[in-house]
Amino acid sequence: MYALTQASQSEDFREKLINDAIDLAIREDLGDQRLDITTSSIVRAERTVSGSVYCKQEAVVAGLRVFAYVLNRFDSQITVEPKVAEGQYVDSSPSVIATFSGPASSVLSGERVALNLLQRMSAIATVTRQFVELAKPSGIDIRDTRKTTPGLRAFEREAVAIGGGQNHRFGLFDAILIKDNHIQIAGNIQSAIQNARQAHPTLPIEVEATTLTQVEQALEIGVAAILLDNMSPLMIRSAVGIVNGACFIEVSGGINFKNIKNYLIAGVNAISIGALTHSAPNIDISLEVEI
Numbered sequence: 001m002y003a004l005t006q007a008s009q010s011e012d013f014r015e016k017l018i019n020d021a022i023d024l025a026i027r028e029d030l031g032d033q034r035l036d037i038t039t040s041s042i043v044r045a046e047r048t049v050s051g052s053v054y055c056k057q058e059a060v061v062a063g064l065r066v067f068a069y070v071l072n073r074f075d076s077q078i079t080v081e082p083k084v085a086e087g088q089y090v091d092s093s094p095s096v097i098a099t100f101s102g103p104a105s106s107v108l109s110g111e112r113v114a115l116n117l118l119q120r121m122s123a124i125a126t127v128t129r130q131f132v133e134l135a136k137p138s139g140i141d142i143r144d145t146r147k148t149t150p151g152l153r154a155f156e157r158e159a160v161a162i163g164g165g166q167n168h169r170f171g172l173f174d175a176i177l178i179k180d181n182h183i184q185i186a187g188n189i190q191s192a193i194q195n196a197r198q199a200h201p202t203l204p205i206e207v208e209a210t211t212l213t214q215v216e217q218a219l220e221i222g223v224a225a226i227l228l229d230n231m232s233p234l235m236i237r238s239a240v241g242i243v244n245g246a247c248f249i250e251v252s253g254g255i256n257f258k259n260i261k262n263y264l265i266a267g268v269n270a271i272s273i274g275a276l277t278h279s280a281p282n283i284d285i286s287l288e289v290e291i
Contacts, residue, residue: 014154014158017153017154018066018069018154018155020151021151021152021154021155022069022070022073022113024151025070025113025116025117026073026074026110026113029112029113030109036105036108036109039105039108039109040105043104043105043108044104045103045105047103047104047105048101048102048103048104049101049102049103049104049107049289049290049291050099050100050101050289050290051099051100051101051107051287051288051289051290052096052098052099052100052287052288052290053067053096053097053098053099053100053115053118053285053286053287053288054094054095054096054097054285054286054287054288055090055093055094055095055097055122055283055284055285056093056094056284056285056286057093057283057284058089058090058091058093058126059089059090059122059123059125059126059283060087060088060089060122060125060126060128060129060162060163061084061085061086061087061088061089061090061097061122061125062086062087062118062121062122062124062125062126062158062159062162062163063086063117063118063120063121063122063125063155063158063159063162064080064082064084064086064097064098064118065086066114066117066118066121066155066158067080067098067114067115067117067118068080068082068098068114070110070113070114070117071100071102071106071107071110071111071114073110074106074107074109074110075102075103075106075107075110077102077103077106078100078101078102078103078106078107078110079100079101079102080098080099080100081098081099081100082097082098083096083097083098083099084097084098086162087125087162087163087164089129094286097285100287104289107287107289108289111287114287115285115286115287117152117155118285119282119283119284119285120149120152120155120156120159120280120282121155121156121158121159121162122159122283122285123159123280123281123282123283124156124159124160124163124276124277124280125159125160125162125163126163126280126283127163127275127276127279127280128142128144128159128160128162128163128164128165128276129163129164130257131165131257131260131271131273131276132163132164132165134257134260134261134264135260135264135271137264138264138265138266138268140264140268140269140270140271141165141166141269141270141271142164142165142166142270142271142272142273142276143165143166143167143168143250143270143271143272143273144156144157144160144165144166144167144168144272144273144276144277145168145252145272145273145274145276145277146168146169146171147274147277147278148277148278149277149278153170153171156277157170160276160277163276165276166270168272175203175206176196176200176203176204176205176206177206177207177208177227178192178193178196178205178206178207178208179208180208180210180229183207183208183214188217189207189209189214189217189218189221190217190220190221192207193205193207193218193221193223194221204223204224204225205223205224205225206223206224206225206226206227206248206250207223207225207226207227208226208227208229209226209227209228209229209239210229210230210231212235212238212239212242215228215239215242215243216242219242219243219246219247223247224247224248225247225248225249225250226239226243226247226248226249226250227250227251227252227272228249228250228251228252229252229253230252230253230254231251231253233262233263233265236251236263236265236268237265240265240266240267240268241267243267245267248269248270249267249268249269249270250268250269250270250271250272251263251265251268251270251271251272252271252272252273252274255271255273256273256275
């Protein structure tokens with residue numbers, strides 16, 4: 001199967017993005033002085049606490065490792081013990097998904113940043129799992145897009161994977177995807193493909209098509225994948241017939257829970273959905289200290 005991301009990113013690269021994002025989140029919450037003025041005025045430095053993290057609605061839990069990592073950035077003495085696995089579905093409310101213990105001041109100062117990421121990742125994993133279950137009987141993969149929250153892409157892609165989805169290209173640097181504006185500027189679809197192939201002869205090319213004529217043109221010159229963008233289900237069926245298995249077919253554009261069944265068409269390999277990351281409502285998760 002055609003791999004939509006050709007040059008997989010190293011663990012070091014992803015972890016650097018995660019570290020940078022956490023640094024920014026801590027700075028915007030605590031300021032340059034890293035000072036929680038409420039906690040520092042009330043809680044003694046030597047005080048320790050323990051408690052639980054509760055998921056208060058049905059959800060696919062994602063981001064517990066990130067949650068623990070953020071709290072450890074505030075204080076390495078904080079311990080977090082997950083009570084469910086990453087990607088586990090919880091259906092009782094509330095559900096204890098982790099317990100913690102450590103210095104009280106650090107827990108209170110770090111809880112919001114840690115919870116924000118846990119809530120966001122769990123939301124994306126939950127929505128992804130719902131789409132994946134709908135598409136699974138048809139053998140169609142659910143893929144994410146670059147429609148991510150600026151600065152949080154590494155977290156959000158991890159959440160998609162935890163939810164059972166597939167990651168598309170990470171950014172503009174690791175795979176070729178020729179879109180409508182590229183074609184417009186190049187003059188036509190053939191020129192765009194030829195220019196990309198000349199610049200990167202070893203990389204497979206995916207091209208976006210909005211008409212059946214563009215599908216035919218892309219097939220004639222040869223590509224690894226065609227993205228059928230904003231086509232009706234009827235047009236997609238026609239495009240599948242034209243391609244006839246010659247390349248990978250991806251479908252995208254306005255697909256949601258209400259209409260996805262119309263796009264589960266034989267011959268389609270993947271559906272990419274921006275809503276996985278740009279429209280997932282946060283999951284209600286709280287941290288509660290137990291005295």
